[in-house]
Amino acid sequence: MRIAPLTFIVSASILAMSTVASSAMAQDTATVTAIESELSTKQTELDKYSVVLEKHLAEETRLQSQLELLRKRSGELDKEKNQALDAMNELYRRLIDDPSIDISVAQSRYQQAVADHKQNKEDIAMQIAAIASQRKDIEQVRITKHTLVNTLENLKDQLGTARVERLRNEFTREGTLEIEHTINCKRTETLAACEQRGQQMGLQKATKRFIDQIFANLTESRVVEPKRNMAGAQVHVVSSHVVNSGFSGQGNYSVNLSVTMRGDVNSSRLCNLLSLDNRYCVEYGTPLAVNYQSNYTAIYSDDQLTFTDKQSTPVDVATIAKQPIVETPLVKKSQTADKTVELTLRSNVYDDEVFINGVSYGATKTTVVIPTGFYDVEIRKIGYEPYKARIHLQAAQTINAKLVKKRQSVTQLVSKKTGTNTSPVQSIAQSPTENELAIIPAGTFKMGDLTGNGLPNERPIVEKVLSHSYAMQSTEVTVAAFRRFAQSTGYKTLAEQGKGCAFYKNGEPVWELEFNWQNPGYEQSDNFPVVCVAYDDAKAYANWLSGEKGQQYRLPNEVEWEYAARAGTTSEYPWGNEIGRNLANCGWCGSEWSNKSPAPVSQFSPNSYGLYDTVGNVWEWTQKRASQQDVTVRGGAWNFAPSLARVSTRLALAPDFRANYIGFRLVRER
Known part of the structure; x- marks a missing residue:
C-alpha cells in the first residue's frame, strides 16, 4: 500500500518528512x-x-x-x-x-x-x-x-513481527510543521505573558495536528484507529522557533511557529493495536494500563519550545487530543533537571512482575524514570524464588535479575471446571525421575480445534469420555532410559540399521544416514528426550518396559494424549491462548533451546496433571488404530512454529518415519 506523504494544512503550514524516514x-x-x-x-x-x-x-x-x-x-x-x-x-x-x-x-x-x-x-x-x-x-x-x-x-510469525515494526516506525515519524495561531491577550496579563501563552497554545495545537496526521497515514489505520485511545501515542518536540509574531491594535497576539516533531508510541501496546499475540512485542516490555496518561509541562529555553513529562517522558497526545487547550505555567528546564534517572530491569524469565517499593511496574524488560534515592526492588514469578535487592539509585542503572525455580510437588489435581478436588496424583518433583508417572483422572472433554485456529484435520470437535483413570509418564522417554533398553536387549533402531534419521535443513526434512538416537545431529545428554526413533522402535521399548515392570505399557492413543495434555483446559496451551515467551521449547518461543535442539526434559512448568513438555520439545508418537495406515504425532517440537505446538495439532506420518524432532512417552494401563 502506498503511504501518503504527511501534510498538514493549518493556515500556511508545511510538514516535511525526512528522506531517510x-x-x-x-x-x-x-x-x-x-x-x-x-x-x-x-x-x-x-x-x-x-x-x-x-x-x-x-x-x-x-x-x-x-x-x-x-x-x-x-x-x-x-x-x-x-x-x-x-x-x-x-x-x-x-x-x-x-x-x-x-x-x-x-x-x-x-x-x-x-x-x-x-x-x-x-x-x-x-x-x-x-x-x-x-x-x-x-x-x-x-x-x-x-x-x-x-x-x-x-x-505468519515473520509477518507479525514485520507489521509491528512497521507500525512502530510509522508512529515514530519525524516532520516539521509551520503553524499560525492567534489569541486575545487578557487585560490582566503582561505582553510577555500573552506572548508566552500564545506560543505555548500554538505548540499544543501543532502536536494535536501532528498526531492526527500520523494516525491518518498509518498503513493499517482501519485496524488501529478504533483502538486509538489505547495506543499511548505521544509527541516529542525536537525543536521549534518563532518565524514571526506580533501584536494587533485590538490586543491580539499572532505567532507563526516552525515546529519539528517526532512521534512516539508505547511500543508494548502495538500488538494489541494489531490484534496480535503479545510475544511479538515482548522485547518492548509489558503494556501499560489502558488508561495510562502522562503529565506534561511546556518548557521554554533559548527561544525554543519543547514539551516534556514531569518525569522526562513525552507528551501523551491521545490524552491531550480529548481535552480543550489549557494554559500551563511555564517552568525553567533547570527546575527539573538532574532529579530523575533511568532504572532498567531485566530478568531471565518471561511474564514476571516488577515491584519498586511495593508498587507494581509491570513485567521485565522495563525502564522507569524515578528520582534518585534508596529503593527496594523485587521481581516475582509464580514457581520461582523472588529476586530482591536494596539499591541506592544515583545514576542510570540496569539490573539483570536471575530467578531460580522453586522445588515443588504436585500432590492434587483440581478440576478446572468445578474447582473441586479430583483424583490425587503421584508426587512429581521439579526434576522428575525417569518413568515417573502422573495419574490422569477419568473425565469428559471436547477434542479438537476449540478456538478456530487449527488445521482441517483438527475438526470436527468431538466430545470424548474417558471412563477410567490411567497413568502417563510425566516426561518424554529420555536417552538414558532408552539406552538401558538397547543395552539390555541389543535392539537396533531403524535408523541404526543403515537407514538414518531426518533433520530439518533450509526448512525441509533431509535424511542423514549417520544420524540415530545416539547421534541426532546436536549435542545431547542423558536427560534429553530420545529422538530418531520410528513408531515400531517406540513400541519395542514399551514391550520391553512392560516385561521389566510387570505391568502393561504402551503408546497413548490420540484421545488419551490430548485429554492429558489439556489437563482440564479449553485453551490452545496449558496457560492460555498465547504461546508467550520462554514458557516452552518450540521454534521462536524464546527459550535458550528454540530452533537449536530439544531441551532436557522438565525444564518448564508442568501442566495441571503434572505432565512436562506437552507443548513443544519433540513431537510424540501416539498409538494408531488397527484401521490406520499412518501414525499421528502430537505436541509440536523445538524447530516447529509455535502455532503447531497447540494441544489439538495433529501431524500424520508413516510408521517408519524418524526424525531428530520426534520422540514419545508412554501410558501404563490399569
Whole structure:
C-alpha cells in the first residue's frame, strides 16, 4: 500500500518528512508485502499438495479395493484349480479301463485353471508393489505438506513481527510543521505573558495536528484507529522557533511557529493495536494500563519550545487530543533537571512482575524514570524464588535479575471446571525421575480445534469420555532410559540399521544416514528426550518396559494424549491462548533451546496433571488404530512454529518415519 506523504494544512503550514524516514517506511511496507506474497505463494502450494494428497489417497483406496478383489478371486481360482484337477484325475482313472476316453477337455480346463491362478498371484504381487509405491508417494507428499505448514506458520510469525515494526516506525515519524495561531491577550496579563501563552497554545495545537496526521497515514489505520485511545501515542518536540509574531491594535497576539516533531508510541501496546499475540512485542516490555496518561509541562529555553513529562517522558497526545487547550505555567528546564534517572530491569524469565517499593511496574524488560534515592526492588514469578535487592539509585542503572525455580510437588489435581478436588496424583518433583508417572483422572472433554485456529484435520470437535483413570509418564522417554533398553536387549533402531534419521535443513526434512538416537545431529545428554526413533522402535521399548515392570505399557492413543495434555483446559496451551515467551521449547518461543535442539526434559512448568513438555520439545508418537495406515504425532517440537505446538495439532506420518524432532512417552494401563 502506498503511504501518503504527511501534510498538514493549518493556515500556511508545511510538514516535511525526512528522506531517510520515508525510505525506511517504504522498506517496512516492502518487507510486509514480500512476506504476504510469500505466504500467498506457499498457501497456493499447500492447497495444491492437499489436492495431490487427496488424489493419492483415493488411488490407494482404489488399489486396495482391487487387491481385495484379487485376493477374493485367488480363493475362487484355487477352488477351480482343485476341481479341475479332481475332474482330470477321475478321467485318468477311467482311461485305464477305457483308452478311448478323450481327456483333452479336462486337461485344457486344468491347464487354464493353473494359468489363471498363477496370473492372479502375479497380479496380487504387482498390486502390492503398486500400493507400496503409492504409499511412498503419499508419505513424500505428506512430508512436503508438513514442511509447507511449518513454513507458512513461520511466515505468519515473520509477518507479525514485520507489521509491528512497521507500525512502530510509522508512529515514530519525524516532520516539521509551520503553524499560525492567534489569541486575545487578557487585560490582566503582561505582553510577555500573552506572548508566552500564545506560543505555548500554538505548540499544543501543532502536536494535536501532528498526531492526527500520523494516525491518518498509518498503513493499517482501519485496524488501529478504533483502538486509538489505547495506543499511548505521544509527541516529542525536537525543536521549534518563532518565524514571526506580533501584536494587533485590538490586543491580539499572532505567532507563526516552525515546529519539528517526532512521534512516539508505547511500543508494548502495538500488538494489541494489531490484534496480535503479545510475544511479538515482548522485547518492548509489558503494556501499560489502558488508561495510562502522562503529565506534561511546556518548557521554554533559548527561544525554543519543547514539551516534556514531569518525569522526562513525552507528551501523551491521545490524552491531550480529548481535552480543550489549557494554559500551563511555564517552568525553567533547570527546575527539573538532574532529579530523575533511568532504572532498567531485566530478568531471565518471561511474564514476571516488577515491584519498586511495593508498587507494581509491570513485567521485565522495563525502564522507569524515578528520582534518585534508596529503593527496594523485587521481581516475582509464580514457581520461582523472588529476586530482591536494596539499591541506592544515583545514576542510570540496569539490573539483570536471575530467578531460580522453586522445588515443588504436585500432590492434587483440581478440576478446572468445578474447582473441586479430583483424583490425587503421584508426587512429581521439579526434576522428575525417569518413568515417573502422573495419574490422569477419568473425565469428559471436547477434542479438537476449540478456538478456530487449527488445521482441517483438527475438526470436527468431538466430545470424548474417558471412563477410567490411567497413568502417563510425566516426561518424554529420555536417552538414558532408552539406552538401558538397547543395552539390555541389543535392539537396533531403524535408523541404526543403515537407514538414518531426518533433520530439518533450509526448512525441509533431509535424511542423514549417520544420524540415530545416539547421534541426532546436536549435542545431547542423558536427560534429553530420545529422538530418531520410528513408531515400531517406540513400541519395542514399551514391550520391553512392560516385561521389566510387570505391568502393561504402551503408546497413548490420540484421545488419551490430548485429554492429558489439556489437563482440564479449553485453551490452545496449558496457560492460555498465547504461546508467550520462554514458557516452552518450540521454534521462536524464546527459550535458550528454540530452533537449536530439544531441551532436557522438565525444564518448564508442568501442566495441571503434572505432565512436562506437552507443548513443544519433540513431537510424540501416539498409538494408531488397527484401521490406520499412518501414525499421528502430537505436541509440536523445538524447530516447529509455535502455532503447531497447540494441544489439538495433529501431524500424520508413516510408521517408519524418524526424525531428530520426534520422540514419545508412554501410558501404563490399569
